[in-house]
Amino acid sequence: MWDAIRQNHRRSLLLIAGLGVLLVGLGALIGIALVPPLDTHYLNPDAAGPGIDPLVSGGWGAAIALALWLVMWALAVGAGDRVLLSVAGAKQIEKHDAPQLWNTVEEMTIASGMGRMPKVYVIDDDAPNAFAVGYRPDRAAVAVTSGLLRRMDRDELQGVVAHEIGHIRNLDVKFMTIAGVMVGTVALIADMFLRSLWFGGGRRSGGRRGGGGGGHALLLAVAIVAAILAPLAAQLLYFACSRRREYLADASAARYTRYPEGLASALEKIGQSVGQARGQARRQTNRAVAPMFIVNPLQTRAAFNLAATHPPLDRRVAILRGMAGQAGFAAYEEAFRKVAGQRARCLDQQVLEGDSGVAARPPSVTPAERREEAVARARAVGDLLTGLAGFALIACPCGTHLKVPPHFKRSELNCPRCGQTHAVAAATKPSADTRPPLRFKRQGEGWESFPCSCGHAVEVSPAFQAPTTRCGKCGRQIQID
Amino acid sequence: MGPLAIVLLVLVGLLVLLVLWAIGIYNGLVRLRNEVKNAWAQIDVQLKRRHDLIPNLVETVKGYAGHEKSTLEAVVQARSQAVAANGVEQQARAEHALSGALGRLMLLVEQYPDLKANQSFLALQEELTSTENRISFARQYFNDTTMQFNTRQETFPHNIIAGMFGFQRGAFFELEDEAQRAVPKVQF
Numbered sequence A: 001m002w003d004a005i006r007q008n009h010r011r012s013l014l015l016i017a018g019l020g021v022l023l024v025g026l027g028a029l030i031g032i033a034l035v036p037p038l039d040t041h042y043l044n045p046d047a048a049g050p051g052i053d054p055l056v057s058g059g060w061g062a063a064i065a066l067a068l069w070l071v072m073w074a075l076a077v078g079a080g081d082r083v084l085l086s087v088a089g090a091k092q093i094e095k096h097d098a099p100q101l102w103n104t105v106e107e108m109t110i111a112s113g114m115g116r117m118p119k120v121y122v123i124d125d126d127a128p129n130a131f132a133v134g135y136r137p138d139r140a141a142v143a144v145t146s147g148l149l150r151r152m153d154r155d156e157l158q159g160v161v162a163h164e165i166g167h168i169r170n171l172d173v174k175f176m177t178i179a180g181v182m183v184g185t186v187a188l189i190a191d192m193f194l195r196s197l198w199f200g201g202g203r204r205s206g207g208r209r210g211g212g213g214g215g216h217a218l219l220l221a222v223a224i225v226a227a228i229l230a231p232l233a234a235q236l237l238y239f240a241c242s243r244r245r246e247y248l249a250d251a252s253a254a255r256y257t258r259y260p261e262g263l264a265s266a267l268e269k270i271g272q273s274v275g276q277a278r279g280q281a282r283r284q285t286n287r288a289v290a291p292m293f294i295v296n297p298l299q300t301r302a303a304f305n306l307a308a309t310h311p312p313l314d315r316r317v318a319i320l321r322g323m324a325g326q327a328g329f330a331a332y333e334e335a336f337r338k339v340a341g342q343r344a345r346c347l348d349q350q351v352l353e354g355d356s357g358v359a360a361r362p363p364s365v366t367p368a369e370r371r372e373e374a375v376a377r378a379r380a381v382g383d384l385l386t387g388l389a390g391f392a393l394i395a396c397p398c399g400t401h402l403k404v405p406p407h408f409k410r411s412e413l414n415c416p417r418c419g420q421t422h423a424v425a426a427a428t429k430p431s432a433d434t435r436p437p438l439r440f441k442r443q444g445e446g447w448e449s450f451p452c453s454c455g456h457a458v459e460v461s462p463a464f465q466a467p468t469t470r471c472g473k474c475g476r477q478i479q480i481d
Numbered sequence B: 001m002g003p004l005a006i007v008l009l010v011l012v013g014l015l016v017l018l019v020l021w022a023i024g025i026y027n028g029l030v031r032l033r034n035e036v037k038n039a040w041a042q043i044d045v046q047l048k049r050r051h052d053l054i055p056n057l058v059e060t061v062k063g064y065a066g067h068e069k070s071t072l073e074a075v076v077q078a079r080s081q082a083v084a085a086n087g088v089e090q091q092a093r094a095e096h097a098l099s100g101a102l103g104r105l106m107l108l109v110e111q112y113p114d115l116k117a118n119q120s121f122l123a124l125q126e127e128l129t130s131t132e133n134r135i136s137f138a139r140q141y142f143n144d145t146t147m148q149f150n151t152r153q154e155t156f157p158h159n160i161i162a163g164m165f166g167f168q169r170g171a172f173f174e175l176e177d178e179a180q181r182a183v184p185k186v187q188f
Helices: A003-034 A054-087 A099-112 A146-151 A154-169 A172-211 A214-257 A260-276 A278-284 A313-321 A329-340 A367-388 B003-065 B069-084 B088-109 B113-117 B119-154 B158-164
Strands: A090-092 A119-123 A130-133 A141-145 A392-395 A401-404 A412-414 A421-423 A438-440 A448-451 A457-460 A468-470 A477-480
Touching (some): A003 A054, A054 A130, A054 A141, A054 A172, A090 A141, A130 A154, A141 A146, A146 A154, A146 A260, A154 A260, A172 A214, A214 A313, A214 A329, B003 B069, B003 B113, B003 B158, B119 B158
Parallel strands (some): A119 A141
Antiparallel strands (some): A090 A119, A448 A457
């Protein structure tokens, strides 16, 4: 199964080489087209002056294109993860926030043999989805939406997480970052060129073109056509590669979990909600992040076209369901052929060798347990989200969960259902404020105000009885004597 | 330079290539062997994790079903045997016994709805489920890696290098029969 990575390497190098040729070629062509070559150097036709050799201008064009790509690549590697996660509105969590999610990520880290567990993020979004980022496997992160946590049982969640871990383990994120940046650079260069013709270029070369040779005009036309077509070609290459990687990540997920049905049923659930919430998703989901999710939220359900980042969902589900009690790569390939036709190929021969007879395991949750769990899960997700929003949580023995807003001023709180008193300080996260409390002495019985260290005036009402309170602005504890 | 020198030079060149190629194969085998060791260490970590969880679990169950002494004691005893176990085979047997005892304990829990609603018990239940999963995933990875290591040693040309440097086949972490191979499902 380690050869899966090698297969990816070879294919990705091909893709990157193809994109590189496209990038450099476009740069060179634009360089030649923008700078008038020797024979059209009409301004001083008599001088044997320094005209510009097309080799030089083309070389400069290519060099500028490459430099632009390098800069964008460095940006993507350096800050790409953080940007993507923050654009998606993902918040990092710890184990106590969502133990089951955390555990499944750790389980899949073990199953895939990765050295280090990825960081875990949660996105507050009711549409179920997930994605992975991380240029290097040891600095990767997995992000899932709250809608996914709400809807998936343990097996399904495990399948989704395994798919994302598969992306990380197969180095998909790395290559798709490099390739994605290349596609972006090609588009950027083409765009800049076309715009420069429209605005600046028209004015500058307008007078020249009359004296310019027909050869140059032809070159310009070729460059324009190339600038229009190159981004499309780059994207098609990228999409084809992206779809293959989705299949491979699905196959990896089946192999890691030994339970293809988990991912299949998760994909089905995600597909249903994508269908329902399409209008909403289209408005909310950022186009830049969309292709990274386990199911592209902007893509129509059954469509199979060249401009799709993901294979159609129905087909992915059908392949996983067709694995007939097996969980290995060989079984996935066989199921793929059953669905896509006998002559279709998905995984490389290298991956398939010696990978037969990997049996799938039985489900770990029964339907009855699933129903029972659904209620508890919905509640746990609600608690997780309020926790991420800065609320503290107090679990009252009567079963009520009290949600304490950030900077809640009183130190004690009564349960609205059973009336039991709870200490607020015990529930707030220890990381919130570790400074020692400020001490103030009450002067009389009326309204009083004390200056907090942050400058905020803390008001105390005549009815205030408790020994401590909190600053409404910075949250620092204040002791009233 | 005579023809003899050229032939010699070519031979030396070929020899250097051969040595480089052998080094590559040797390094690949060593890398796999280390991966097998790592995978085994991971199983150990997860087994220890399970041993650490059990006292907590027993304490929690005791609070609600303290009179079910024999079942609770069986779990405690199976745990101490598993902790003391040495060697792959003995460890596998002890862990299997522990899984059985845990399974019986969890069947018992079904009769105590209060216990099943207890928050710390629910948290422990998730930890135990996850630990069982981790053990089986760690074992799965160990066996996959061992399988790859063994296959690599048996195939040409790796078998020559493996034979020269005395690489040993790795043993699989197997339970006694097919029925036991799947980690016993903990029923709550």
